[in-house]
Amino acid sequence: MTRQPALLRREGTTLDGRPYRIRPTQPGEAAAIVALQDAVAAEGEFIAALPGDREAMEQELLLSGILSSGGLSVSLDVGGTLSGHLLVVRRADHDQTHIGDLAIIVENAARGLGLGRALMETAIDWARAVRLGKLCLAVFTTNERAIGLYRSLGFVDEGVLRRQVRLSGGDRDVLLMGLAL
Ligand SMILES: CC(C)(COP(=O)(O)OP(=O)(O)OC[C@H]1O[C@@H](n2cnc3c(N)ncnc32)[C@H](O)[C@@H]1OP(=O)(O)O)[C@@H](O)C(=O)NCCC(=O)NCCS
Structure with a gap:
């Protein structure tokens, strides 16, 4: 499959x-991505992961x-920071x-600024260009911002997995969403 770099840059x-800049992930970036994932995991409410779940080498x-x-x-x-x-x-x-x-994270201090939307639009454009038929994702039913973003981009609800994820703060229901391309 031919990769189209320009498609992945905004x-x-x-x-x-x-x-801000969106670009293909570079080799050697795994440690920074793990740090970002750990910071989001430490918030304890958005993703089914714990800080320290994955090391940089595993991520690479x-x-x-x-x-x-x-x-x-x-x-x-x-501002030059992942x-x-x-x-x-x-x-x-x-x-x-x-x-x-699909899975997406934006650091806490950069949320609500339109960046999640820009990342999602980049992914949807790419998925159409490489002729994927469908994008799927799973989101906690409590994650109103993410669900609002996904619905505004055309994702539809496809089902709910009840008490699917056990976090320290309690069990979470998971909403499955899909976008036919
Ligand atoms: C979910 C996430 C990726 C969204 O990225 P973001 O940069 O914060 O979102 P944006 O600013 O681009 O888009 C916000 C959109 O979400 C929606 N939104 C924002 N706040 C909302 C709220 N409280 N309730 C409902 N919808 C909301 C709106 O549709 C808004 O669109 P707009 O451009 O019309 O205003 C980001 O908040 C994040 O990483 N959160 C923590 C990790 C996470 O939840 N990952 C997804 C797991 S499935």
Whole structure:
């Protein structure tokens, strides 16, 4: 599959006036991505992960496997600092290779500025360009901001897994969402 780098690059200014850049994740960035994931995990309410779940080397291997399987990894810099990351993992089952599973995080201080939307739009444009048939994601039913963003981009609800994730703060229901492309 041909990669189209220009498709994966966006630049602009955040709603609060800082320069941002979306670009393909670079080799050697795994430690910074793990630190970002750990910070979001430590908030305890948005993702099913604990700080320290993954080491940089594991993340590096994971990313290279995702890319070599036709997936996507894009990074977001705000003011030159890694502030967000988005992954699309291509499904391997022979009857589901048209599906990509999407995961996104934006650091706390950069939320609500339109950056999550810019990352999602980058991923959707890419998914259409590489002729994926569908993007899927899973989100806690309590995550109103994320669900609002996904719905505004055309994702629809596809089901709820009750008490699917056990966190220290309590069990969470998981909403499955999909976007047919
Ligand atoms: C979810 C997340 C990626 C969204 O990114 P973001 O940069 O904060 O979002 P944006 O500012 O681009 O978009 C906000 C959109 O969400 C929606 N939104 C924002 N706050 C909302 C709220 N309280 N309730 C409902 N919708 C809300 C709006 O549709 C808004 O769109 P707009 O451009 O029309 O105003 C980010 O908040 C994040 O990383 N959160 C923690 C980790 C996480 O939840 N990851 C997703 C797990 S499934």
